[in-house]
C-alpha cells in the first residue's frame with residue numbers, strides 16, 4: 545500500500561528532514577512511526593498526504609508515484625486518506641454529527657447518505673449518543689474520538705495519525721490505540737506517529753524508528769524487548 549524508495553526531503557533553506565528512507569507497509573496493517581522531536585515523522589506523513597513532495601526517491605501509494613504525480617492528484621490522494629492530528633480542530637458552532645459529516649457534505653453526498661454514514665462512524669468510535677451534542681461539552685478524549693470519526697466517515701483505505709495522543713492521559717491514549725487497532729482489523733491501513741514508547745511497545749505492532757531523518761530501526765510486530 546505504501547512504499548518509500550530512497551526517499552529524501554530537504555526543506556527550502558537547507559533543512560534536511562529525511563535522508564534515504566526505505567520501507568514498505570502492507571495493506572490493512574497497523575504500524576507505528578516513532579523518533580525524537582525533529583526526527584522527520586510529520587514530514588514522512590506529509591509526503592504520503594502530498595502536502596509535501598520528496599526531493600529525491602519514490603513515494604508510492606497504491607502503486608502511484610506521488611513524487612512525480614501531477615498536483616491535481618493531491619485531491620484524490622487526500623480523499624482516500626483519513627488524517628488525525630493532536631489538535632482535532634472541531635467547529636464549535638456545529639454539532640458533533642455536523643462536524644463528522646462535513647467531509648461528505650464537501651464531497652457532495654446526499655443528506656440521507658451523509659446521515660447514515662455519520663451514524664456508522666460515530667458508532668465505530670462509541671459516540672452515537674453524542675451526535676446532537678456540541679463539541680465543547682465533550683471531554684478531551686471524546687473530542688479526539690469525534691476527530692477520528694470525521695477521518696473515518698469517508699471510509700478511506702488509509703488512516704494517518706500525527707501524535708494523536710498528545711493531549712490525552714495514558715488510559716485514554718491506550719483506548720485510542722485500541723480503537724486504531726480495531727480500524728486496522730477492518731482492513732484499513734493505519735500509520736501512527738507517536739513518541740509514546742511505553743504504549744507503543746504494549747501494542748506489539750511493527751515500529752519504524754526515525755532518527756535524524758534516517759530510518760534507524762524497523763521492529764517487526766510482536767518482537768518487542
Ligand SMILES: Nc1ncnc2c1ncn2[C@@H]1O[C@H](COP(=O)(O)OP(=O)(O)O)[C@@H](O)[C@H]1O
Pocket residue numbers: 555556557559560561579580581582583584585586587588
Ligand atoms: N516547513 C518546514 N520548513 C523547514 N524545515 C522544516 C519544516 N518542517 C519541518 N522542518 C524541519 O525538518 C525536520 C523534521 O521535522 P518534522 O518532520 O516536523 O519532525 P517530527 O515530526 O519528527 O518532530 C526538523 O529539523 C524540522 O525543523
Ligand SMILES: [Mg+2]
Pocket residue numbers: 585586587706
Ligand atoms: Mg511532528
